[in-house]
Amino acid sequence: RKNPADKSSKDWIVTLLLCFFLGGFGVHRFYVGKVGTGILQLITLGACGVWTLVDFIMIALGNFTDADGKRILNDR
Template sequence: MSDNSPPVEQSDKSFVAAVLLCFFLGPLGVHRFYLGKIGTGILCLVTLGGLGIWTLIDFVRLVVGSMKDKNGLPLRR
């Protein structure tokens, strides 16, 4: 049996890199800059990751795969 479904387009951004950046530099918003989300990256930087709450939410979203890059594409695994 062959699978005729079209290939899923993926981001050129790495899942592992985004998770590590969020874990180690999350309050600085580096993971958001990496994903191309400059505006929210600056907001994250200024608020220190929403005092850590936003960083924790981003980390969970990255791990479960619901956070995408600036173009809405899933991260490359």
């Protein structure tokens, strides 16, 4: 059972769409508060797309976390 306290306040669909459209620039990571890795993704263009693809899959499956370690989940 999922603990509601472990859920991020960040919106799942916003995170997913930011990753899909602007993932190579790390925008989804800036959105969830992961500024350091967001800068790394910006510099490496999402590690040539591989890192972005992994993030997209993690977000879609509900395993992506925000800067506080809380999972960004689909409530729909």
